[in-house]
Amino acid sequence: xxxxxxxxxxxxxxxxxxxxxxxxxxxxxxxxxxxxxxxxxxxxxxxxxxxxxxxxxxxxxxxxxxxxxxxxxxxxxxxxxxxxxxxxxxxxxxxxxxxxxxxxxxxxxxxxxxxxxxxxxxxxxxxxxxxxxxxxxxxxxxxxxxxxxxxxxxxxxxxxxxxxxxxxxxxxxxxxxxxxxxxxxxxxxxxxxxxxxxxxxxxxxxxxxxxxxxxxxxxxxxxxxxxxxxxxxxxxxxxxxxxxxxxxxxxxxxxxxxxxxxxxxxxxxxxxxxxxxxxxxxxxxxxxxxxxxxxxxxxxxxxxxxxxxxx
Numbered sequence: 324x325x326x327x328x329x330x331x332x333x334x335x336x337x338x339x340x341x342x343x344x345x346x347x348x349x350x351x352x353x354x355x356x357x358x359x360x361x362x363x364x365x366x367x368x369x370x371x372x373x374x375x376x377x378x379x380x381x382x383x384x385x386x387x388x389x390x391x392x393x394x395x396x397x398x399x400x401x402x403x404x405x406x407x408x409x410x411x412x413x414x415x416x417x418x419x420x421x422x423x424x425x426x427x428x429x430x431x432x433x434x435x436x437x438x439x440x441x442x443x444x445x446x447x448x449x450x451x452x453x454x455x456x457x458x459x460x461x462x463x464x465x466x467x468x469x470x471x472x473x474x475x476x477x478x479x480x481x482x483x484x485x486x487x488x489x490x491x492x493x494x495x496x497x498x499x500x501x502x503x504x505x506x507x508x509x510x511x512x513x514x515x516x517x518x519x520x521x522x523x524x525x526x527x528x529x530x531x532x533x534x535x536x537x538x539x540x541x542x543x544x545x546x547x548x549x550x551x552x553x554x555x556x557x558x559x560x561x562x563x564x565x566x567x568x569x570x571x572x573x574x575x576x577x578x579x580x581x582x583x584x585x586x587x588x589x590x591x592x593x594x595x596x597x598x599x600x601x602x603x604x605x606x607x608x609x610x611x612x613x614x615x616x617x618x619x620x621x622x623x624x625x626x627x628x629x630x631x632x633x634x
Contacts, residue, residue, distance in 0.1 A: 337482060337483070359379055360390050361391075362379065388417075394423055394424070431499055434448065450491075453467045454466045469493075524538075569613075
């Protein structure tokens with residue numbers, strides 16, 4: 324296929340294509356409406372729906388990659404390599420696709436899934452917004468976005484982050500698992516902890532049947548903590564509670580009544596929180612030692628009981 328006018332490298336206006344119509348793809352399409360060439364979904368029906376929704380032409384993968392300067396792969400992680408390989412095969416027959424920049428939007432993966440595209444001469448990289456995606460109206464302004472890739476891809480990723488009013492920063496391939504672990508601790512494990520708290524609170528607010536009462540009771544507390552964190556210079560400085568005061572007796576009373584399945588999590592978090600309180604200097608080394616001994620003794624007793632039960 325022949326191209327006319329200026330080449331992709333010479334264009335000052337970035338034309339963007341998106342492959343993947345889930346939450347991330349839809350959010351990016353919403354925020355990039357003036358740059359959007361098209362968006363392709365998981366099926367023809369889904370693609371037609373997306374094209375209609377975002378008022379762009381219906382396109383195949385190859386057509387989108389030919390017309391776009393930059394293609395974002397927002398498909399699930401397990402499908403990135405499959406899509407990249409398919410695009411690379413088509414790029415061998417369509418030179419224009421080889422000058423397109425391809426970025427995946429996975430937080431955990433390095434660039435290896437995009438190697439087929441790299442092998443045909445395309446520029447490859449990644450851009451991962453450090454945000455929880457709830458829908459198309461998810462806020463991206465001010466959001467930090469991890470980028471990686473070859474020089475050309477990184478530059479494009481940085482420009483894209485600027486268009487989205489985000490803040491790009493480089494996370495190299497070897498650090499992606501650690502970066503993603505930090506994101507999971509912040510987002511996913513927070514949800515898990517709130518679910519555990521809800522389970523305990525149901526004893527008094529949902530004694531007969533499940534409802535939202537327990538979570539509604541806890542939500543203002545959670546929101547208050549979130550507000551304190553937002554105002555804090557660093558999250559550790561917002562720490563309050565019995566461990567921050569060195570109240571060993573209260574912590575001991577918690578451990579005496581918690582369900583057995585929650586004790587290991589409470590213990591590990593307790594050790595980490597004691598270390599934080601010690602660093603904040605809200606407790607003395609002696610208080611910290613008492614707390615560490617308490618958590619370690621609980622662990623030892625639990626281990627001993629488990630070993631005995633298997634004898």
